[in-house]
Amino acid sequence: MANMNMIQALTSAMDIMLGKDPSVILMGEDIGYFGGVFRATEGLQRKYGEHRVIDTPIAEGGIVAAAIGMSINGLRPVAEIQFADYIYPGFDQIVSELARIRYRTAGDFFAPLTIRTPCGGGIRGGQTHSQSPEGIFTHVSGIKVVMPSNPFDAKGLLITCIEDDDPVVFFEPKRLYNGPFDGDPTKPAVPWNAHPKGQVDEGYYTVPLGKADIVRTGSEVTIITYGTMVFVAAAAAAAMNLDAEIIDLRSLVPLDVDTICTSVRKTGRCVVAHEATRFSGFGAELLSIVQEECFWDLEAPIQRVTGWDTPYPHAFEWEYFPGQARVSMALKTVMEPA
């Protein structure tokens, strides 16, 4: 076991897979010699060579398309899109091609491609370095969508994704790269080495897709969340002395419906929290599932905590971000007696 932040854990996953499987290659903007703008591929080109850790032109559409071509010719590319905000030039290739290659060829062709991309706000990145577009991708049949919230899961999930024969978009909440974050920007940053999930096995291990993590068991309310909001929600519930059960989904597609419903049936109350915008967000899917599956167990309407339905504004980062205050309001509402 070693102390790792989320970046180091991701690097370790890629390092292990490059070493283990000669068909794994990495590609992306600034990822080779430089090691990536967030340094996730640091040292890997030196170790595995320029033919396995490939710098690309600044063309997300080209990166995704070329990676698809490689993947149908026997490679397992891991493509980095520098920021999730810049994934859209590759959108057509992801939606119209990547997601459907297996389906339209009756399984004769498939594209084992992993697209890694940093997402989320909280770094004063303004509207073009802060987005959480996971819901745009979960809406497309045929691609898996993953978002870890800590170093241990990040590494195990990334290895699983690379080995998976289906395409995955792997979102990395960049505000969590260096430490858990409870939503209060005025507090000093907390590093991962003080957190149990910052203890990471140095070798090969996997974390399965479609299996949520119950971060905290509780009896009064279920909070379904993922990414940055895991820690914000936990802090808000703790501040209210609520015995909340906190579920970190980790993988949105496939989704662990069992864990969600078992918990809601137990607590009878549910709050869904994500950083992305609200309207047609992934939270809406979660609410529908809980409503369909657990309606007769619910004691209050399900609440949603999200970013506002605006672009991410530079000056109002913390007014936009769904911090503890917004989570608390939802928790208060959901806890009101009927």
Added chain:
Amino acid sequence: MPIKSRLHLPHVPARPGEKPDFSYVQISPAGAVPRPQVNALVKDVAHLALEMVRVLDDNADAVGAWHPHLDASELQVGLRHMLLTRIYDERMQRMQRGGKISFYIRSLGEEAVSVAQGMALSPSDMLFPGYRNQGLQIVRGIPLVNLMCQLLSNTRDMCKGRQLPVMYHSKANNLFSISGNLATQFPQAVGWAMAAAIKGEGNLAATWIGEGSTAEADFHHALLFASVYQAPVILNVVNNQWAISTFQGYAGGEQRSFAARGPGYGMAGIRVDGNDFLAVYSVTQWAAERARTGGGPTLIELVTYRGAAHSTSDDPARYRAKDDAEHWPLGDPIIRLKAHMIKIGEWSEERHEALVAELEAQVVSSWKEAVTFGTLNEGPKLDSDLMFEDVFKEMPENLQRQQALMRKERS
């Protein structure tokens, strides 16, 4: 044995610890490239895309057919704008370091691109700048205070706090909003120019892109639409050799010049010494006249060097030779224009020093004024209600509700 295919990786001339090497930069002697008529056929101007238009020679003389013969007063304005751009950049970089603004991007070494091109165009031409074109804002007369208030996201910010620093715009001055997403504005400029042609107006559009961003599909859409419709547009590729850590070879600059993409798409392409104020002015004037007289688009590649880090989030010592900039063979645009002006008797070291002092004082006093409208951390503060405006023309009900919730949350 058949010869196997092999993945080629573009050569990067000098990484940290290696000797700077610019032997790959093809440089024509000043004055050597002929200047065709502005209505010449694309096939007859093919040489312009491969050679390098230069006017200022090593003796600080202006030579050859591209010499624009500007008045001394115009040269002085050009020098002033370039110096102001540089001094503004230095000061704002320091303010970022001091925590007053969240982010900054300098244009060190590339000042001639924006200033000479901005001056060669007319105020009614529509500009679609990139994030390293602050010189265009200065040429168009945007007060420094306005630019600074944008950097500060304060109560006078033209973007109402919604954009990262340096993403300025000015509707009144025909400067379109800068996008954080690379290359997106390149084809939009073509559309603007198509509209001008549809409406029968005489204005043209000009837009700027980094050589690294020419890799995006949007670049190619721009060239195709510009060529098909012969749109009155000037498409500028600022080849400053580096795209963060990525060398220009990775954008396709290794095999052929970026300017050569112009003739490839059926339009004129010109490669110019981007640090030669006079040459940049002159080729822009040529392209503008060509566009205004129905000759269609021109692609201009401005060969220059990114003298500073990519942005305040970047450290180039990690990926390029430390003294690279000092070996750049095309020199510094300010020093070169200044030397020429001194040589022709229109400038002096004393006047230069006085101008630097004047501009520094201007930047300092503008900053003092700008911060009275607030900084990121100190009041007065922008009203956070503004966050919900301008998503749509009329605020829809869901946003009204969210605005009310936000107020409650913050009370």
